[in-house]
Amino acid sequence: MSTLGPVISSGAELIATTLKNQGVEVLFGIVGIPVVEVAEACVAAGIRFIGFRNEQSAAYAASIYGYLSGRPGVCLSVGGPGVVHALAGLLNSKINCWPIVLLSGSCDTDQVDKGAFQELDQVEVCRPYCKYAARPASLEQVPFVIEKAFRTALYGRPGAAYVDLPADFIQYPIRNKQVLDSIQVSKIPSAPKSMASPSDLNEAVALLKNAKKKEILQLVEKTGSPFLPTPMGKGVLPDSHPLCVSAARSKALKEADVVLLIGARLNWILHFGHSPRWNPIVRFIQIDIAPEEIGNNRNDTLPLLGDIQLVVSQLTQSIDKLNNISSGYVSGLISKVKTNAEKIRQSGLKGSDEAVLNYQTAFTTIKNILPEKDIVYVSEGANTMDIGRSFFDVSEPRQRLDAGTGATMGVGMGYAIGAQCYYPTKRVVSIVGDSAFGFSAMELETAIRSQLPLLIIVINNNGIYHGLDDDEYEASRINGTLPTTSLSPETRYDMISEACGGKGWLVKNRVQLGNALKDALAAKDQTCVINVMIAPGGRTKLDFAWMQNEKNAKL
Ligand SMILES: Cc1ncc(C[n+]2csc(CCOP(=O)(O)OP(=O)(O)O)c2C)c(N)n1
Ligand SMILES: *[C@@H]1O[C@H](CO)[C@@H](O)[C@H](O)[C@H]1NC(C)=O
Ligand SMILES: *[C@@H]1O[C@H](CO)[C@@H](O)[C@H](O)[C@H]1NC(C)=O
Ligand SMILES: *[C@@H]1O[C@H](CO)[C@@H](O)[C@H](O)[C@H]1NC(C)=O
Ligand SMILES: [Mg+2]
Numbered sequence: 001m002s003t004l005g006p007v008i009s010s011g012a013e014l015i016a017t018t019l020k021n022q023g024v025e026v027l028f029g030i031v032g033i034p035v036v037e038v039a040e041a042c043v044a045a046g047i048r049f050i051g052f053r054n055e056q057s058a059a060y061a062a063s064i065y066g067y068l069s070g071r072p073g074v075c076l077s078v079g080g081p082g083v084v085h086a087l088a089g090l091l092n093s094k095i096n097c098w099p100i101v102l103l104s105g106s107c108d109t110d111q112v113d114k115g116a117f118q119e120l121d122q123v124e125v126c127r128p129y130c131k132y133a134a135r136p137a138s139l140e141q142v143p144f145v146i147e148k149a150f151r152t153a154l155y156g157r158p159g160a161a162y163v164d165l166p167a168d169f170i171q172y173p174i175r176n177k178q179v180l181d182s183i184q185v186s187k188i189p190s191a192p193k194s195m196a197s198p199s200d201l202n203e204a205v206a207l208l209k210n211a212k213k214k215e216i217l218q219l220v221e222k223t224g225s226p227f228l229p230t231p232m233g234k235g236v237l238p239d240s241h242p243l244c245v246s247a248a249r250s251k252a253l254k255e256a257d258v259v260l261l262i263g264a265r266l267n268w269i270l271h272f273g274h275s276p277r278w279n280p281i282v283r284f285i286q287i288d289i290a291p292e293e294i295g296n297n298r299n300d301t302l303p304l305l306g307d308i309q310l311v312v313s314q315l316t317q318s319i320d321k322l323n324n325i326s327s328g329y330v331s332g333l334i335s336k337v338k339t340n341a342e343k344i345r346q347s348g349l350k351g352s353d354e355a356v357l358n359y360q361t362a363f364t365t366i367k368n369i370l371p372e373k374d375i376v377y378v379s380e381g382a383n384t385m386d387i388g389r390s391f392f393d394v395s396e397p398r399q400r401l402d403a404g405t406g407a408t409m410g411v412g413m414g415y416a417i418g419a420q421c422y423y424p425t426k427r428v429v430s431i432v433g434d435s436a437f438g439f440s441a442m443e444l445e446t447a448i449r450s451q452l453p454l455l456i457i458v459i460n461n462n463g464i465y466h467g468l469d470d471d472e473y474e475a476s477r478i479n480g481t482l483p484t485t486s487l488s489p490e491t492r493y494d495m496i497s498e499a500c501g502g503k504g505w506l507v508k509n510r511v512q513l514g515n516a517l518k519d520a521l522a523a524k525d526q527t528c529v530i531n532v533m534i535a536p537g538g539r540t541k542l543d544f545a546w547m548q549n550e551k552n553a554k555l
Contacts, residue, residue: 009175010041010170010172010173010174011142011172012037012038012040012041013044013174014139014142014143014174014183015103016041016045017045017180018143018146018147019042019045019074019146020042020045020047021184021185022188023187024042024074026048026049026065027039027042027050027074027075027076028050028062028065028073028075028414029050029051029058029075029076030058030078031076032078032082032105033078033105034171035076035077035103035170050446051450053446054440055075055077055085055089056086056414057414057440058075058086058414059077059089059092059414060088060408060410060413060418061073061089061415062074062089063093063100064415065418065421066100067098067099067398068398068419070099071099072101072150072154072158073101074101075089076104077103077105078118079117079118079119079120080118080119080120081118083104083125086102086104087126088410090102090126090129090130090160091129091406092406092408094159095404095406096232096405096406097157097159098158101149101161102160102161102162103146103165104122104163104164105118105167106120107119107166107167109166122164123162130159130161131159131160132148132152132161134149134162134163135163135164138169139172142169143183145163147188149161149163150188154190155191155192193306193309194305194310195310196287196304196306196311196314201304201314204302204304207258207285208223208260208319209319210258211283219316219319220241222319223319224243224330226243226329226333226334227243227244227245228244228252229246230269230270231269231400232400232401232404234246234389234394234400235394235399235400239394239395240395243330243334245336245337246337247336247340247341248333250277251332252333253271253279254277255279255333256278256329257283258282259285260315261287261301262287263288265293266296266297266298266301267405269405272297273297273301274297283301284298285301287305288304289306291305344360344391348360348363348391354509354510354511355509357510357535358534359383359387359459362534363388363391364391365510365513365514366431366457366513370429370517371427374427375427376399376401376419376427376428377392377394377430378400378401378428378429378430378432379403379412380403380408380412381434381435381436382465383433383465383466384432384433385402385436388431388459392431401415401419403436409435409436410439410440412430412437412440412456413437413443416428417452428452428455429456430455430456430457431459432456432458432459433458433461434459434460434462434467434487434491435464435487437493441493442496444496445501447502448500448502448527451525453523453526453528454528455527456530457529458493458530460490460491460493460532462488462490462491463486463487463537464485465485466485466536466537466538466540467485467486467487467536468482468483468486468489470489470490472538483539490533492504493531494506494530497527497528502526503520503523504530505519505528505531506531507530507532508533513532
């Protein structure tokens with residue numbers, strides 16, 4: 001080395017500068033050989049590094065950050081098992097169509113196939129989840145490959161990209177800083193946007209005009225049509241809008257004759273677009289950025305290909321007030337919304353202040369205390385998420401994050417951490433099931449160390465979907481009939497928070513929950529866990545609306 005003189009810079013710094021040039025502000029990951037230098041160089045370049053306890057949560061954080069920021073979220077991991085853990089985030093981004101770039105260390109290029117440390121053909125492993133996966137051919141190629149990864153992840157329908165970083169590239173000394181600067185590439189511009197073809201547009205306008213019953217989102221104001229947000233579409237228009245028919249979802253689907261799908265896919269969440277959940281004569285107009293989406297599960301959708309903002313404004317310009325908007329369809333829906341909303345409201349008021357809580361009474365107590373503004377909701381679990389969805393209104397886009405298209409348990413902590421990084425002045429409130437929380441509870445330490453004041457409310461029913469009370473749990477354990485859905489009764493999730501330096505409360509009724517929530521809201525700069533015991537439900541039969549529907553659909 002002495003003959004080479006002092007090392008001025010390194011491959012790690014080239015990688016860090018490249019990321020900085022791409023506008024990266026936060027990097028989520030876990031360090032180890034050979035990526036410690038990359039993380040350190042990123043921090044030195046002014047990029048915030050959030051170090052997690054498992055790559056799975058780090059990758060979920062990057063995936064939600066990509067969704068929230070509209071630029072690829074970035075995750076850094078070691079090779080082999082680190083990549084395998086991070087795959088969860090690539091899949092999650094792929095199925096939700098969010099931009100993410102995973103960067104992972106790999107073995108020295110001259111050790112490939114020799115059984116090197118944490119060796120894995122990572123490009124091949126990541127490829128099925130990625131729009132682009134590559135190992136740069138040389139250090140000089142790294143900025144170009146990273147640029148392509150960012151561009152591919154973001155442009156068209158967003159998704160995942162992977163870049164392999166061989167250890168020898170990371171450690172490679174660069175003695176001439178000008179060389180390093182000369183191989184930089186500039187930040188990718190925001191994605192190019194496309195508009196729908198005029199003839200498709202005319203056809204769509206005609207369909208909408210002739211519809212006797214309609215379901216429209218962003219055209220609502222002009223046309224007076226009812227709209228229905230998908231779970232993570234909540235807030236694109238306010239839930240409190242008089243034409244929001246979430247509370248009469250089944251009726252809306254069953255009766256609609258023309259439906260404008262705005263970026264929503266005809267997958268399981270929308271019952272594949274098939275009857276009996278949908279009207280047999282329904283006609284779908286589908287706004288989507290990806291041509292290959294058209295035709296999935298229906299061969300008769302009318303496509304309006306392009307960017308949602310542009311296509312919706314094309315439509316808005318071409319269409320006037322719709323004709324039969326005062327039809328029985330809309331008024332019937334609105335009155336059903338009123339009846340159902342009142343039922344939901346009543347269900348939350350039942351029982352005394354000391355009574356055992358259930359989902360409805362717990363959510364009502366929480367809702368009445370949480371401020372109306374500047375809350376970002378994270379929600380995961382089965383009942384906790386499904387029932388919670390109708391209790392917490394959202395009025396702006398991207399303020400409610402849930403298990404999404406993958407129905408992925410374990411995203412909650414990563415999402416909460418990613419969201420708190422993106423929204424530093426809002427309070428992130430996670431309302432999660434006890435099983436869901438357990439997938440990544442150790443990330444509490446990540447949040448506390450990173451000074452992210454999350455407020456986590458665990459809805460604890462001792463199990464997956466439902467659980468047993470103490471006595472029944474013990475008896476079942478002894479006679480060997482413990483259901484596979486059971487978790488230990490009254491697990492002290494609140495104490496995990498305390499053990500990591502945060503705050504925790506165990507609450508069992510309305511009064512305790514209310515007091516704990518007020519205290520947690522006052523502890524503005526601390527990570528808080530409120531462990532809310534609710535009625536465990538016992539050995540009830542599983543019955544989720546979407547499950548039943550699919551069974552019917554097959555008959
Ligand atoms: C990655 C993953 N693993 C497992 C499941 C199956 N699953 C669906 S919901 C759920 C947990 C539900 O229990 P909980 O979070 O306690 O919510 P609850 O319904 O009890 O309110 C599980 C394990 C899943 N959806 N995703
Ligand atoms: C479209 O799908 C319907 C229902 O599955 C089927 O009956 C019809 O033949 C299909 N039409 C074409 C052109 O494939
Ligand atoms: C409204 O609907 C009725 C019955 O479907 C139809 O006959 C009528 O022409 C429609 N009105 C307008 C203004 O389109
Ligand atoms: C085991 O104990 C549970 C809880 O008391 C009870 O419901 C169940 O019937 C028992 N089963 C057998 C086989 O004893
Ligand atoms: Mg549970």
